[in-house]
Amino acid sequence: MSKVKKVTLHLIEQNLLSPFVSSMGKVDKRESILVEVEDMDGVVGWGEVVAFSSPWYTEETIKTCWHMLQDFLVPQIVNEEFEHPQQLQNCFQTIKRNNMAKASIDMAIWDLFSKRQGISLSKAIGGTRDYIDSGVVVSIDSIENVLRKMEEHVKAGYKRIKIKIKPGQDYELLKQIRQQFPNVPLMVDANSAYTLEDIDKLKALDEFNLLMIEQPLADDDIFDHAKLQRKLSTPVCLDESIASVEDARKAIEMGSCQVLNIKIGRVGGITEAIKIHDICQFHHIPVWCGGMLETGISRAHNIALASLPNFTIPGDISASSRYWKRDVIVPEVYVENGRIAVPEEQGIGYNVDRGWIQHLTKQQKVIQA
Template sequence: MKIERVELQRLNMPMRFRFETSFGSTQMKDFILVSVYGDGVVGYGESVAMPDPLYNEETTDTVWGILEQFLIPRLLSAQPQTPDEVRELFAPIRRNNMAKSALEGAFWDLYCKQKGISLAKALGGDKTEIDVGISIGIEPSVDDVLEKVGLALEQGYKKIKVKIKPGFDVKVVEGIRKRFGDDVPLMADANSAYTLAHIDLLKELDQYGLIMVEQPLAHDDIIDHAKLQAEMSTPICLDESIHTVEDARKAIELGSCKIINIKIGRVGGLAEAKEMHDLCQAHGIPVWCGGMLEAGVGRAHNVAITSLPNFTIPGDTAAASRYWDEDITTPSIELIAPGKLAVPDGPGIGYELNHQAVGKYVIRSSNFRP
């Protein structure tokens, strides 16, 4: 394999609705599409970094800079032949996981297309379809949340995730249970909005039979989460705190959580995500794939990783048409049955790029050659 060219394209793609979490809201997807060219084939990756350093320290601008100055030159100079070599090549660069993931993901897609195998198969996935859930942001009122939950249930989504923050938490969960009953598979995501000072409030959630409470405490914490998990019957899921396999190992040993959310971008790529999956499986810790409002390429990578066997909880990879009037892949990634997505068996991610849509939303592009 010879890598002939890498292209970066920055896109601004409008969402169909405003999406709010405890750390902000957005209605515009600002992201970087990475294309790696080699031997007549193109592999695609997508950065999930946000314009502002609110979820983590990376931004769309920093990802572009790290790719341009460090990662792409290393890739073009070393000419790796396997995804594991790419992972080793990027290891000396500290953190910047979303930048690494975007380029590594494009290489994975290129590698699989050249081998004529699906990305899911290359990762060790064994599913032909996956169950998916939906993420509902913080809304102006509880009634607005209930309206969206009702629509999601009508569409057959297998898990409902609601965002919470102090002052918009117990009443939301209570309202959902009263309206829709105890059988709705429900979880709450706090995005690090609480501290141990809120422990009594968080323990109130135990009465509602939630699948989990995701990342209630600080984004970099595993110690206080262990204290909280010891006090709560509801499983705690860690998200922002887990960046590496070592982070996951320590959290499991400390008893900081009973579930881990694996986001490819957050952990630095598909190779790290697969190893984290394997570690969790060995320790009886179920995992699921969280969403970062991905466009089609990132969404396709999520589908592939979710095909691994220990992804036993429906993820956030809802149908593309929920978020976009027009996505950047063709065909668009849509439900094949209520709450289910197909796992493509074609080479690579199994989807082509919608060049017309990319051209409509691109605001910057650069090409890099050896």
């Protein structure tokens, strides 16, 4: 049993090593909220808000999450006792959505719980892998630059490459990629850039032997994706449409997808992510772990999640050096031969670099009983 003594919110800001561009916008500077939960015995767990500074991915932003954490979510857990992280879902039941804010606390409580149990986070949630395969994302750019980045990632040994696409930057791009890299495991991510009126454009991509096309239609849609999937031989993968296990159940029953992307932040935490993993496993729907340009804290949680048995497709979990000059964890996340070792140490398995976090901090808030 663990009683929460205090919660510290750290608002940090870092520059990405190179801009990240999707159909919805460009990110070159990344704000994050690191959530530090300490119990009465001095044991600390860490989580992270993975929302962006503007609401281009979901309706949440760093500012709205700070508000929700400070004024609603954190006050509900300070001085509360938790036997298991699953209790958080009942604790937050009266607060609608705000999944990324909720997830940051859920992650921290899971880290704290596994440390108190003396086991790794992977073992605490039922992970079965010692290593996970690592995939990488190539953002929207000129064809020349995309091919150059592809070459770098192939040489680095990444097991799967995801290409961001949008109308006008899809077929010809993929044609040239496949001419140069005919056998690389390849998928594309549209970030809701298409509609059913573009069905012929999407059907044309079937010839490129893609692992999947991720979220081609509206970010809140399940119905039209089912129509689209019936027309495509390429598997449709849902991302933004799935915010809960109930969303996953409905999408599976409707035939809206053949693959599902699970992001801890998007679904409200590890507890809900496990439920989605389990229902997908039951229905033989493979899953993979998506990325959000995270720091090493969230990346460590993703590694643990991806050690669950139904994560059979390499996720967007790459090396720390892919995005940051210096990460907030020690050691940083390394990729060797396209794989990442799942930590065996207690909790997330990485030490938090408090000095570097302090250097990056723009704002801090301590909330205690």
